Amino acid sequence: MENDIELEFVTDYHCIVNTNNIRSGNIGAILLHNFACIIDTTTYLITAKKFREKIEKKFKLPIKFLIYTHYHGDHIFGASAFRDLAIISSKQTLRNLTSVETLKSIEEWKNNLIKEDSFAKGIEIVLPSICFLDKLLIKDEGLEIEINHCGGHTSGSTYVYFPKEKVIYTGDLIFEDIYPYAGDPTCNPDVWITQLEKIQNMDIEKIVPGHGPILEKRELNKHIIFFKSLRALVREAIRKNLPIDTMIPPDFFEFEADIWKPIAVEYWYNFYRRQK
Numbered sequence: 001m002e003n004d005i006e007l008e009f010v011t012d013y014h015c016i017v018n019t020n021n022i023r024s025g026n027i028g029a030i031l032l033h034n035f036a037c038i039i040d041t042t043t044y045l046i047t048a049k050k051f052r053e054k055i056e057k058k059f060k061l062p063i064k065f066l067i068y069t070h071y072h073g074d075h076i077f078g079a080s081a082f083r084d085l086a087i088i089s090s091k092q093t094l095r096n097l098t099s100v101e102t103l104k105s106i107e108e109w110k111n112n113l114i115k116e117d118s119f120a121k122g123i124e125i126v127l128p129s130i131c132f133l134d135k136l137l138i139k140d141e142g143l144e145i146e147i148n149h150c151g152g153h154t155s156g157s158t159y160v161y162f163p164k165e166k167v168i169y170t171g172d173l174i175f176e177d178i179y180p181y182a183g184d185p186t187c188n189p190d191v192w193i194t195q196l197e198k199i200q201n202m203d204i205e206k207i208v209p210g211h212g213p214i215l216e217k218r219e220l221n222k223h224i225i226f227f228k229s230l231r232a233l234v235r236e237a238i239r240k241n242l243p244i245d246t247m248i249p250p251d252f253f254e255f256e257a258d259i260w261k262p263i264a265v266e267y268w269y270n271f272y273r274r275q276k
């Protein structure tokens with residue numbers, strides 16, 4: 001894990017992110033006139049704390065809300081750095097954090113990290129305190145943040161849009177420079193692709209992914225093409241009754257040998273086979 005936490009400006013002022021740790025997820029902030037909101041926490045409490053301290057010191061704004069883009073540990077395990085804030089998520093993310101199947105897997109993930117990773121000290125699962133069904137707006141003197149439930153990567157996945165500066169924080173709907181993790185038990189590939197196409201039609205310029213560096217809007221299309229080619233490949237294999245290990249998944253992302261690649265292929269194959 002990289003220990004250094006810099007504040008990267010997505011735009012001239014309001015939108016900030018740290019993308020140093022590609023495996024442990026991005027942590028973002030949107031600065032309004034009177035307060036700031038944080039988006040996700042990374043895997044680590046130590047990272048979340050440092051990011052918070054830097055935002056508070058540099059901008060002298062109180063932080064009011066923490067927004068979870070979804071329930072995965074690499075986006076929420078640092079949440080105890082923000083325990084005093086109101087924590088916002090979609091209702092479905094709260095369900096993911098409390099239902100037997102999904103909670104068990106992230107509790108195991110957390111406990112293994114605490115055992116194996118010396119940076120994982122103090123990581124915790126903190127439940128959200130404000131939940132919304134479809135959309136939630138945060139307003140402050142003419143500025144507005146839109147939080148939208150969209151599903152796809154997980155059933156509770158959410159993106160955060162700041163129209164004033166045409167910035168979207170997509171959470172794990174987008175992984176840049178790293179193979180996407182596409183094997184969550186609540187992942188829906190069709191919803192994922194539809195939501196990326198909707199985002200492509202939004203008035204945006206910059207995209208902050210869940211992992212990896214900031215993108216320009218024009219770079220979104222390569223992600224849509226990638227997901228569509230993966231979907232076409234698994235559907236074709238199912239139609240021809242080909243076994244999963246005969247498929248050659250599309251090469252696109254930098255880390256081709258990544259462990260997340262076979263996970264994506266296997267989950268999508270089984271997803272579409274169930275629908276047959």
Ligand SMILES: [Zn+2]
Pocket residue numbers: 070072153172181
């Ligand atoms: Zn995720």
